Amino acid sequence: MPQVRKVGDDVLLERLTRTFKDVGYEGASLAALSDATGLKKSSLYHRFPDGKAQMAQEVMAETARVLDAEVFPLLAAEGAPADKIGAFVRVMDGFYAGGRQSCLLNMLQPPRDEANACGDAIATTFQRLLTALGAVAREAGADDIEAKLRAEQVLVELQGSLVVARGVGDAAIFGRALGRLPSIILDG
């Protein structure tokens, strides 16, 4: 009888994700990751032979899967741009717990001018969001360059509102940014 898995892959990745979101890559010591997951360090190495770097990679990969499942289909679906961006706003609100959690794309950022544990996953994820949001702006009547600018502003508002919300300890800042997103995409 094989040893039982104490924590499922899904829950494990969820807890690792939460830790990286809360304290960042450098702040997430193996001790902290062990506490957060309930697995001893050596058990974490069994699941992730390449250690913390691999954990961060798989956390980013899981986030990409979530976006593939819950965000990109929504933005690419048939339907009115206003409906799609409304649904996007609701998903983002849940994704960041109403502004009480930080974004992995910010917290896993590598030291400037150094290689990252996640390779180019952060840049790629930003780019995919830019493309998908730009397509919605395009449907709403913007030309190609205007659509790119609107999509860019949406990402800026999301990231910035999370940073400022954390900085002043007021999650409502994120909610107000979410409220601006529809008109940014639809009206420019």
Place this chain on the structure above:
Amino acid sequence: MPQVRKVGDDVLLERLTRTFKDVGYEGASLAALSDATGLKKSSLYHRFPDGKAQMAQEVMAETARVLDAEVFPLLAAEGAPADKIGAFVRVMDGFYAGGRQSCLLNMLQPPRDEANACGDAIATTFQRLLTALGAVAREAGADDIEAKLRAEQVLVELQGSLVVARGVGDAAIFGRALGRLPSIILDG
């Protein structure tokens, strides 16, 4: 004859600031800070007896002094709101090296729900900027609550554009956000 100061206080703080901006608080090891400043670890302790926490505190304090000298007087001065926000944009552009540097207020952020080396200096600095920018919006014709919202959006755009610029490796994103700031403050 007393031993000479190898690095002046101003240059020392500048180099520490740059390191914290580049790699964050957790990422800034004493070895990294030593390399960046050209002072050995023990020399850093001579200048900052409380170690890294004190270095971060003094870096934040220096940033507050820079804002006191270069930003707040500008925003509080007599003059047209459009001129003041234009000057603000130019100062921000230099302050963040055209989007190629990150913001201390983001990079020195404490792990969520933990105490910070900088105490509440981050929250306080955000609040002071909100107040000063809100006053300019007020002068431009916004009522009190609208002015607060406009100021908030300006901080959100600044922080967010720095995060996204670093994430995709494109400093121009910051420049485009700067371009939006005047109309945000002046027109809502």
Place this chain on the structure above:
DNA sequence: GTCTATAATATGATAGAC
């Protein structure tokens, strides 16, 4: 698959020479 134990290195910090 998880654990205890352990090793090698990095980190924050101090003592004392110059």
Place this chain on the structure above:
DNA sequence: GTCTATCATATTATAGAC
């Protein structure tokens, strides 16, 4: 004021028992 040398602890990582 800066340095070399050192210390205690934390951190990443591995070995081997169960």
